[in-house]
Amino acid sequence: MAPAESFRAPALNMSTLKEYIMRFAPAAAALSLFLAVTASVGQGTERETSPRAAMLVAEGRAALEAGEPQKAIDAFEAALAVDPGHTAIYLDLANVARAEGLQGKAIRYYREALERDPGNLAAISGEGAALLEKGAIEKARLNLAKLQSLCGNRCPETRELAAALRSGPRTPVLAAEAVLPDAQVTQQN
Numbered sequence: 001m002a003p004a005e006s007f008r009a010p011a012l013n014m015s016t017l018k019e020y021i022m023r024f025a026p027a028a029a030a031l032s033l034f035l036a037v038t039a040s041v042g043q044g045t046e047r048e049t050s051p052r053a054a055m056l057v058a059e060g061r062a063a064l065e066a067g068e069p070q071k072a073i074d075a076f077e078a079a080l081a082v083d084p085g086h087t088a089i090y091l092d093l094a095n096v097a098r099a100e101g102l103q104g105k106a107i108r109y110y111r112e113a114l115e116r117d118p119g120n121l122a123a124i125s126g127e128g129a130a131l132l133e134k135g136a137i138e139k140a141r142l143n144l145a146k147l148q149s150l151c152g153n154r155c156p157e158t159r160e161l162a163a164a165l166r167s168g169p170r171t172p173v174l175a176a177e178a179v180l181p182d183a184q185v186t187q188q189n
Contacts, residue, residue: 053083087116106130125157129164
């Protein structure tokens with residue numbers, strides 16, 4: 001007998017096919033679930049920043065605590081040049097811009113952070129607060145609704161933005177002297 005004649009494939013009928021499916025389907029499902037979970041691990045975590053960028057961020061935060069916002073901005077921008085993909089640096093820049101009264105610039109930085117990490121609660125909350133400070137109350141409420149859908153009413157970002165909305169936008173109070181031009185007296189001949 002030749003070797004090819006000794007091996008015969010079993011005839012596949014419906015009962016044999018059902019048996020193969022029932023035998024291997026649970027293993028195939030478990031394997032596909034394992035591969036899906038393994039592939040997604042690390043997708044939602046913040047990546048580690050470079051040591052040089054971390055040092056510059058630390059310098060920026062120290063400068064901010066020392067009351068030197070321009071030095072902080074310089075350090076954060078240098079850190080961004082070293083590691084342009086690090087979302088937290090955009091948040092630091094946005095917070096400094098807000099503290100300096102540059103809400104438009106802060107909103108731009110928050111949106112950059114949201115492009116990199118759309119579910120970043122700090123960026124959504126910060127953008128909402130900056131929008132509120134600019135007087136865009138309805139847009140700030142949209143950010144609050146987004147926060148509530150992502151984390152509910154218990155997360156600190158939602159509570160902070162809700163409190164800011166309850167207190168209303170900050171409008172600067174100007175003294176009359178700040179609006180009036182300097183008067184100059186000239187003598188006509």
